[in-house]
Amino acid sequence: xxITNAMVLAAGLGTRLRPITNTLPKPLVSIxxxxxxxxxxxxxxxxxxxxxxxxxxxxxxxxxEHLGRREAPHIVISDEREALMNSGGGLAKGLKLLDDGPxxxxxxxxxxxxxxxxxxxxxxxxxxxxxxxxxxxxxxCVRLEDTTGHNGKRDFSLSADGIxxxxxxxxxxPVVYAGAIAMDSRLFADAPDDAFNLNIYFDRAIAKGRLFGxxxxxxxxxxxxxxxxxxxxxxxxxxxxxx
Numbered sequence: 001x002x003i004t005n006a007m008v009l010a011a012g013l014g015t016r017l018r019p020i021t022n023t024l025p026k027p028l029v030s031i032x033x034x035x036x037x038x039x040x041x042x043x044x045x046x047x048x049x050x051x052x053x054x055x056x057x058x059x060x061x062x063x064x065e066h067l068g069r070r071e072a073p074h075i076v077i078s079d080e081r082e083a084l085m086n087s088g089g090g091l092a093k094g095l096k097l098l099d100d101g102p103x104x105x106x107x108x109x110x111x112x113x114x115x116x117x118x119x120x121x122x123x124x125x126x127x128x129x130x131x132x133x134x135x136x137x138x139x140x141c142v143r144l145e146d147t148t149g150h151n152g153k154r155d156f157s158l159s160a161d162g163i164x165x166x167x168x169x170x171x172x173x174p175v176v177y178a179g180a181i182a183m184d185s186r187l188f189a190d191a192p193d194d195a196f197n198l199n200i201y202f203d204r205a206i207a208k209g210r211l212f213g214x215x216x217x218x219x220x221x222x223x224x225x226x227x228x229x230x231x232x233x234x235x236x237x238x239x240x241x242x243x
Contacts, residue, residue: 002047002049002127003047003049003103003104003127003130003182004048005049005051005052005053005098005099005101005103006049006052006053006073006104006105006106007078007091007094007095007104007105008037008041008052008053008054008055008106008107008108009055009087009090009106009107009108010025010027010056010107010108011055011056011057011085011090012026012058012108012109013026013057013084016224016225017029017223017225017226020226023059024059024062025058025059025060025062025063026058026108027063027108027109028059028063028066031229031232031233031236032232032236032237036108036109036111036223037054039111040106040107041073041075043106043112043123045072046121047121047124048124048127049073050072050073051073051076052073052074053075053094053098054067054075054076054108055077055079055085055090055093055094056077056080057081060079076098078093083195085195086195087198087199088196088197088198088199088200089191089192089193089194089195089196091105092188092191092192092193092196095185098185100185101184101185102130102182102183102185103183103184103185104123104126104127104182105182105183106179106180107179107180109222109224110178110221111220111221112142112216112218112221113218113219113221113236113240114217115218116217122140122180122214122216122218123140125217126138126182126214129214130183134210135183135205135210136183136201136205136208136211137181137183137201137210137211137212138181138212138214139156139164139177139178139181139202139211139212139214140177140213140214140216141156141164141175141176141177141213141215141216142175142178142215142216143215144174144176146218146219147219147220147221147222148219148220148221148222148228148235149222149223149224149228149232150176150220150222153176154175155175156175156177156211156213157172157173158173158175158215163209163212163213164206164211164212175213176220178216179222187201218239219235219239
């Protein structure tokens with residue numbers, strides 16, 4: 001069964017992308033002629049998501065105007081104009097706008113290209129992989145060599161049975177968190193109402209052996225600085241048919 005609800009974390013200030021983000025929210029920065037958030041929302045729509053909550057703060061009016069022009073998925077706005085809620089608080093607030101149950105979570109500025117045509121997409125695979133009986137969260141992960149724009153940091157070690165632990169030097173199978181999660185929204189039923197970091201829930205799940213990972217097919221990119229835009233665009237050209 002596809003997961004039909006999603007939350008997109010899009011409220012950050014994008015400070016490292018200044019001066020571009022002095023007049024534009026980071027998710028609307030164009031990469032190869034397309035705003036970053038549209039890569040993310042298109043991936044979600046293609047995976048069967050019909051409703052997505054998106055949080056807004058920095059240039060929130062621009063975000064709302066842009067998102068209002070989309071037909072799919074249906075967008076609901078989680079308004080953080082008054083106060084940024086950090087990754088965990090923003091997710092907890094946005095989940096209240098969605099039905100209880102399985103949900104996909106993505107960052108608005110992390111996406112990928114190069115999925116194999118005719119095969120299940122990364123998000124479809126992640127949705128199928130997630131098992132709430134065994135898992136608090138399933139994270140999409142990627143090998144460092146399949147990234148563009150990343151700072152080189154390994155986030156987790158992925159065991160043969162799919163369990164994630166925090167990476168420490170020398171561990172086998174290091175992976176980078178690719179910014180996509182499958183989870184059940186009820187995991188956040190007891191979440192605080194103020195700002196907090198999502199890493200708290202990652203670490204809780206690790207302590208219980210309930211944080212799992214699935215490897216991404218294709219090439220993943222992050223655009224954190226103005227210089228990274230050209231790198232991302234070159235990668236997109238390389239993976240386009242005929243590119």
